[in-house]
Every structure is written in C-alpha cells, then in structure tokens.
Amino acid sequence: MEDAERFFEILDNKNFIFFEVMLESVEDERAWLEKSFERKKNNQEHNYTILLDEKIIGGCGIKIRQHRQFIGEIGYFIDEEHWRKGIATEATKRLEKIGFEELGLNRIEVWMHPDNKGSEKVAVKSGYKKEGFMRKCVFNKRKQGYQDALLYAKTKKDYLASQATSSVSKS
Ligand SMILES: CC(C)(COP(=O)(O)OP(=O)(O)OC[C@H]1O[C@@H](n2cnc3c(N)ncnc32)[C@H](O)[C@@H]1OP(=O)(O)O)[C@@H](O)C(=O)NCCC(=O)NCCS
Known part of the structure; x- marks a missing residue:
C-alpha cells in the first residue's frame, strides 16, 4: 500500500495508450491495491510487483477466468524508462x-x-501462439466504446514441452 504513489507515477503516463486500467489519482491506486488482497484470496487475480535493483519498475499479474478456473490471462506494465530491456518478457x-x-x-x-x-x-x-482476432471484446472505459483485441495463448502441454526442450539444450 505504501508503494501506491510509485505505481501511480508509472501508470500515469500518456504513452500507455493501450492500457485499460484507468486511474485518476493515487487514491484510485490505493483502492485498487487494497482490493488486490481480496482478489488473490478468492483466486480472481494474482498480482506481483516488478523490482529492478530493489526499485519498483512495474507490475504484472494473472487474472483467473471465474467460470473456467483453469484459464488465466496475463497482463503487464513497465515504467517507460525501462522499456525494451526484456523485462516484460x-x-x-x-x-x-x-x-x-x-x-x-x-x-x-x-x-x-x-x-x-x-x-x-x-x-x-x-x-505464445496467435489464436485469433477478437472483434469488439474489450470495453474501453475512457473511450466508452468496444475495441478489438488479438488473442495469444499457451497451453500447459506447450509449456511442459518447452521446459523439456530447454533442459535438454542446457545439458
Ligand atoms: C508492452 C510493454 C509491457 C513491453 O514491455 P518491455 O519490458 O519493453 O518488453 P520487452 O523488453 O520484454 O520486449 C519484448 C520485445 O518487444 C520489443 N518491443 C517492446 N516495445 C515495443 C514497441 N513499442 N514496439 C515494437 N517492439 C517493441 C522489444 O524490443 C523486444 O524485442 P527484441 O528482444 O527483439 O528487442 C511496455 O511497453 C508497457 O508497459 N506498455 C504500457 C502498458 C501496456 O500496454 N501493457 C500491455 C497491455 S496488453
């Protein structure tokens, strides 16, 4: 909670043009962080802070689809100062x-x-494999309209296969 100001500083960036979370103030960020504990407990969202040399430089998380709890959706944001350094990857x-x-x-x-x-x-x-172009599946609160999105996904089978390949190439 004491990091709300830092998170807001990162997110309050006019270059975050595709990011859906709309925060107007540090208070909004505090309210979001406060609810995050409850959402984790209820297996709705699992959010993490991204640190570089002990400084907060972003956040990421997994949202669990509530009616199919074996599906999660990953999201991430990085302080613009640290873009293109491989951190989101x-x-x-x-x-x-x-x-x-x-x-x-x-x-x-x-x-x-x-x-x-x-x-x-x-x-x-x-x-992640590209699976589709989803028409009008995201509601943009700021623009008050529906937007298209691309869908990329990885299955557990893909994940385990890539783990096996990387352990073979390491040995
Ligand atoms: C999208 C975002 C998370 C990428 O973070 P990042 O840490 O810069 O990503 P990475 O460094 O891991 O980038 C992976 C690759 O994408 C490339 N890349 C990153 N930003 C790019 C951009 N705007 N345009 C084209 N390529 C880009 C990187 O160069 C890298 O490729 P390379 O290894 O061949 O050089 C960051 O730009 C961000 O926080 N944006 C605002 C929030 C947002 O849009 N979040 C995603 C919501 S779906």
Whole structure:
C-alpha cells in the first residue's frame, strides 16, 4: 500500500495508450491495491510487483477466468524508462511458471490491442501462439466504446514441452 504513489507515477503516463486500467489519482491506486488482497484470496487475480535493483519498475499479474478456473490471462506494465530491456518478457516467464505450476492452470492467454506492438512482441517472444482476432471484446472505459483485441495463448502441454526442450539444450 505504501508503494501506491510509485505505481501511480508509472501508470500515469500518456504513452500507455493501450492500457485499460484507468486511474485518476493515487487514491484510485490505493483502492485498487487494497482490493488486490481480496482478489488473490478468492483466486480472481494474482498480482506481483516488478523490482529492478530493489526499485519498483512495474507490475504484472494473472487474472483467473471465474467460470473456467483453469484459464488465466496475463497482463503487464513497465515504467517507460525501462522499456525494451526484456523485462516484460522475463516477467511473463515467471508468471507462467506460477500459473502452470502453482495455480493449476491449463491455459494462459494474453490479449492485446491490435496496435500494441510491444505487448504482441512480448507474447511472441514468450512462445505464445496467435489464436485469433477478437472483434469488439474489450470495453474501453475512457473511450466508452468496444475495441478489438488479438488473442495469444499457451497451453500447459506447450509449456511442459518447452521446459523439456530447454533442459535438454542446457545439458
Ligand atoms: C508492452 C510493454 C509491457 C513491453 O514491455 P518491455 O519490458 O519493453 O518488453 P520487452 O523488453 O520484454 O520486449 C519484448 C520485445 O518487444 C520489443 N518491443 C517492446 N516495445 C515495443 C514497441 N513499442 N514496439 C515494437 N517492439 C517493441 C522489444 O524490443 C523486444 O524485442 P527484441 O528482444 O527483439 O528487442 C511496455 O511497453 C508497457 O508497459 N506498455 C504500457 C502498458 C501496456 O500496454 N501493457 C500491455 C497491455 S496488453
């Protein structure tokens, strides 16, 4: 909770044009963080802070689809100062390990706006497969309208196969 100001500082960025969370103030961020504990307890969302040299530089998390709790959706945001250093890709790798190995997921999705090239590249580099173009499936509160999204996903089977390949190549 004491980091609310820092999170707000990162998120209050006009270049976060594709990010859906709409915070107007540090108070909104505090309210969001406060509810995060409850959402974790109820297996709705599992959110994490991203630290670099002990400084907060972003956040990431997995939302659990409530009527199909074997499906999770990954999301991430990074302080603009640290874009393009591989941090979101590393965060995705750690999140999916938690998702598949601890939360019992069988499938992880990443949704992004079709023009969000950075987020799409994170998904591709992390080994997610493009499954579709979903029409009008996201509601943008700021624009008060529905938007399209790309769907990328990885199954537990894909994950285990990639783990096996990486352990063979390491040995
Ligand atoms: C999208 C975002 C999370 C990417 O974070 P990041 O830490 O910069 O991502 P990575 O460094 O792991 O990038 C992975 C690849 O994408 C590339 N990339 C990153 N941003 C890019 C952009 N805007 N356009 C094109 N490529 C981009 C990186 O260069 C890297 O490719 P490379 O290894 O070939 O150089 C970050 O830009 C962000 O926080 N944006 C605002 C919030 C947001 O849109 N979140 C996603 C919601 S779906």
